[in-house]
């Protein structure tokens with residue numbers, strides 16, 4: 413698997429050696445972050461952060477608003493290289509954001525292929541769109557898509573890149589509850605079928621517990637806490653282990669878990 417190293421820009425004299433990350437059985441990705449710091453106006457939003465993601469692992473990232481989750485994702489995506497430290501990611505990676513960012517003047521299939529090297533044909537887009545259940549919207553204009561459809565088109569755009577690492581920044585944040593569940597199921601299926609590593613930024617503790625192998629909590633510029641979710645899928649949020657982990661995570665996030673509803677009989 414081809415990997416790329418983002419170098420420590422503040423110490424150009426320090427030549428970091430390019431390393432290979434061993435590919436996993438399932439051909440997924442591995443991420444390795446060492447001593448990562450990212451500052452804005454002298455303030456370190458990410459502050460000496462360490463992170464490893466195993467090949468094919470599904471990792472969810474939680475944290476209070478403004479703690480630096482999107483910044484970390486942008487660094488991993490290679491969209492932000494103003495960093496100190498070492499970031500090793502696979503060359504094949506793709507990002508899907510909360511807002512699908514489709515070009516309104518291009519049909520859906522052309523949007524899916526946007527920026528792909530080697531002039532791939534319409535059939536490539538059609539395959540990815542079919543995989544996300546949008547085979548019937550290949551020729552549609554973006555403005556005619558529903559929110560959930562636009563989000564799926566955005567996922568198709570990520571999938572055509574055949575990523576070893578899929579970076580998802582609040583991809584379901586703007587969807588209604590029902591569409592959100594369908595989209596979560598789709599991501600779980602795609603992940604199982606493709607075997608790529610996933611890093612999902614979310615505000616939703618239950619979503620993280622239903623989908624991820626490991627849930628991280630970012631705080632103070634580092635990964636301050638993590639839990640493993642040792643349960644087969646599909647999962648049930650009523651599972652006692654998940655309920656316990658939910659309380660632990662909410663506690664870490666500084667949110668008091670709501671008490672179970674008490675039904676009083678007069």
Ligand SMILES: Nc1ncnc2c1ncn2[C@@H]1O[C@H](COP(=O)(O)OP(=O)(O)OP(=O)(O)O)[C@@H](O)[C@H]1O
Nearest residue numbers: 452453457475476477478479480481482483484615
């Ligand atoms: N380009 C930038 N210039 C200056 N400050 C920035 C920039 N990008 C992010 N920040 C600051 O870095 C901090 C972390 O932002 P980031 O978007 O990573 O947080 P987040 O955890 O993803 O938040 P949310 O959950 O609300 O989306 C914020 O205080 C933000 O204002």
